[in-house]
Amino acid sequence: MKSWFSSDRLLRARLFVFFSVLLLLKSYVAWTILFDNGPSWSTLLKELPVIWIVFCLIEWFSSKRKLAVYLWVNLFFTLLFFSIIMYYKYYGVIATYHSLKQVNQVTAVKKSVLKLVDPYYLPIFMDIVVFGILMFRKKTKMVWNSISSVRISKKAVAIMFTASVLLALLDVLPNRASLNEHVKAEQMGILNYEFYTLFKKDEIELADPSELTQSRINELKKLQPASESPAYWGAAKGRNLIIIQMESFQSFLIDYKVGGKEVTPNLNRLVRNHFYFPNFYQQVGQGNTSDAEFITNTSYYIPPRGPASQEYADKVLPSLPRLLENQGYSTQTFHTNVVEFWNRGELYSALGFQRYYDQAFFGADDAIAFGSSDEILYDKTVEELKKIEQRRDGKPFYAQLISMSAHHPFDLPPEKNRMQMPEKYQDNIVGDYLRSQNYADYALGKFIDDLKEKGLWDNSLIVLYGDHRGVPMNQLDHEEKKLMLEIFGHEYNYKDMINVPLIIAAPGVTEPKTFPQIGGQVDTMPTIANLLGISLDYYLHFGQDLLNNTSNLIPQRYYLPSGSFLSDSSLFLSGSGFQDGTQFPLLNENGEVATEEDFARALKLLNLSDSYVLQLPDRVQKE
Template sequence: MRNLIKKLKNFLLDNLDIVLFVIIIPMKLIKFDRLIYPEYTHYKLIIKPILSSTICALSIAVIFKNKIRTRILYILDIVISILVIVDTVYFRYFKDIISIGVIKNGVMLGGVKSSVTSLISPYDFLYLIDVVLLIPFLFFYRRHKRYELKLIFRFALFFILVIPAGYVNGKTIYKMSVSQPNLLKTMYNKVYINKFLGTLDFHVLDLYNVTENKISNSKRLSKDTENTIKNALNKNEANAPSSMTGLYKGKNLIMIQVEALQQFVINSKVENQEITPNLNRWINKSLYFNNFFYQVSSGNTSDAEFLANNSFYPAASGAAYYLYAGNTYSSLAKEMNDNNYYTAVLHGYKEGFWNRNVMYKAEKFKDFFGEKSFNINENVGLGLSDKSFLNQSFNKLKSFSSPYYSFIITLSSHYPYDDTKGYGDFNVGDYEGTLLGNYLKGIHYTDAQLGTFLDKLEKSGIMDNSVVILYGDHYAIPKDKINDLYDFENIKNPTDLDWYELQKVPMLIHFPKDQYKGINSEYSGQIDLYPTIANMFNLPQNYMLGTDLFASKNRNVIFRNGSFTDGNVFYVSWTNTYYDIKTGSVIPESTKLKQEKDNALTQLEYSDNTLNHNLIKKFTVKQKK
């Protein structure tokens, strides 16, 4: 018995690095899985892929001799820990899992240091505590003489570990591919994948898909596929003329994209004060779309610009402004140029941020007035204050020759809303000191500057010859702070439907002399802006996926993760659940709803294929011939 105990003790000591790895890594991965799905308690589903992926990583290390094996496992622990921390921080803000496409864009996120640092919690570094504690263990462990297996036995051990672990992983992935066709290929719902496969499997799949996509994108699409996509993009025949067709040809277009402006602040009060009194006033003078959604993905603000100016969906992973800056576009600016308009972007931040200085050229804007074009005389938040920016922008607009298209992007109400200069006296009551309270102050400040700017446009007479479109770019409150918003909205026992209904952003169109003022309750999204403008200004509608808000009814609003709504039903992709919007109840999938879900994925695929293969360039070259 003593001999057996001694042998067992020596065996454990010889393989203590393996034992610790198999215990510590799954604990970290399960903890992260609990973060993204706190209500998800059935560990029996997630523990299998997490353990099998951990063992697959371990199997590589066992090929090497003991000392090298221990170092490899320690390095893997560090890498996986850092990966989980990055995933955690990214999820707090984006409600998504980081991918290779996003990492490629990481250099552009560096300019928003305050946003990133505010998301990091000291508790996140607990993932690294074992890495520190294991340092003395490694120092003493290397002195321990361990039994060394021969190379042939180490390879045998590799196969003994990797074959069953790979089988479990493969079986889990296969089950997901059957229940959610196209999910693993498109990776459109990263959170759902991570929920069932775990972080390691997700990132391996992401790497595989990026590699496979590069290979497949290098291959030409069939002519039939290209023609199908071309027909889907051609809206000239699909959109019947409406009462707005061509009415504003020759008028100026002023489009204002407002940073982090969400609909819940419109016509709302805190401590008996209007949060957005100026926008409320202008909404009453405009046509207001009260069921308008942002459709951005990892590119956030840049994605909103991309949707509005090109009527294509954001990139499946990463930012379109970075990935597709070399493409050819039939953009709003390009078509305006062809109709003798002057086109310009005005934004008070760094020209290279989000690759704007490159992308705006691809979209054929004639001028880009960035940070260097403004007098940086007052800062609020990330950079030039909205007050100074909009005052200087107004002066620039006055110098533009009509007709013109000016695309204006605000900045001050950018996350994390921690600069209260100029609006700190706005009383937010119980929300003082919270992210929501800071946001309410920030958007109240921006509202005041927008009110002044719009009033100037009106008093100067510019509005008499202009159509003004104003909309929010993306959400303001990250998912980890959503409970304060639920409280603000008095939502009890929130569902995913409640979450999505809060993802609406204001969108108003102001016509000269306050014409057509009222409310439009059609469900719509940012991808529909360009087709709507094209209709009003009598521009071609050859290459776009959105639909004209005045000529189309019963459209589907599709989101990058595969969720969609037709105004009656809301499909939430990450739980594969349908909600009746009126009752809030979960409903079963019908044949019609299944077709709508498949159509949503098809639309996303059309967008991805067009962008990945630069099809608009091919289509326009054929047209010229």
């Protein structure tokens, strides 16, 4: 009897071996990009099992056109690796099948995606190009048809299938409890992790209803009892509320100069004359800008998976628009893109906005990024706000504006460029980012002037904040990292990336004052409520009034791995759990660090928010 390892048997296995080696090489490319430690010998044991399980199934069930099946599987895995690489470069997150729910958004951000493609990624498609050419050659077709008809013995396939399943289980089972998704993917292997998330049930263990109270939330956050006369209570009562969400705006831009010229002179002026919170942080997830809208208007955390605009859009969400409507305000939101993008139409209904203004109102003139420019946004909005004020005979309004011209990939039209940059800022994302934000600041300055001219400035509370990071850590090349090192004076890191500004301006109320305490987007609504004199006694909220609280705990998701959080002492990034996590110092003059108790409290706060929102009543959908 011939051994399976005889030359004849090996010849029959050539497709199996060839495509195994091919996909293993592609997995090594992915590991080089995704993981700091890169590939090692263990990568072989982590990636081959899934590949072999699929190939064994081909050998079992494909008797004809076997080569074609191998080619299609090879193409599938290649596209999977490439998609994971691209997603990681943009978000800094390992993509899973959950991310594919947003595949319809890709066409809208195609410029951003194309900007991420480096030439050295493309060789993973080289074999597919070669196969495509060879398929049209007659002699090659005959050889390949002959190869396709050869089968490996069922006994050998059964042995390899069983061994592969056992190896895959040994990679997956011990690592399921890891909180950090990135660490989990490295421990399991990329393909194991993808299949694990495909079949894993995402059931949230709902908290006991007795825990869904404000006192329990305050206890977890270690908040002191509220003062009977909080600072600035009702100082802006009865004023219009204008919230401006600034696209991709990071805190390092404040007071930053290039060649002696301020990048954001108008925002710098606001910072010097009003309330400024330099240690304020994003809390968005997969929904990015739309998540920032959700958090700001609700004071809840983003869902465990997916954008809030889809996961929570079927709920009747307690919100700032509903609170203000009860106080006699009209409520509206302004965005120059189409309202269908990120399912905003449904999100706005869930939040209770009375009206939204989208591309149908603003038109498509002077387009930048996904819609009309910030100049168009502000020009048309201020005219509409004046009409609203006149129609309502002076009764207050709430208007949220979503700026967009400084959106990744920061492809500002040349005619909009208002700032000359040194050579080192040419043709790189850092320089493009600075130019785009300089234009956004210019448009904002014009809006402020218009508000003053039309008599809206003096009777309004204006809140400005960044929605999310602008310069992704994972996208920078060597020279761009050097530029960020010059800007920060240290290596660009996570706490720099997610640090966005919060500025509050109310003429006659706010004064030149900097609040050093840490805050997050979840804190925006309670802070506004205090200034407007609106009680939150019967509104469950997870943020806090930043004007009257100096200590904070801010759970993070998505852009940072699960289990990450900010405390007064540090930004903590989880590992498999707490013990192997990483800490970045914040306001820790005494050398304090985040504790395991902080870690547990942050996870509990997320669970309470998930539990509360998921149990809210469903909206009655319009037919």
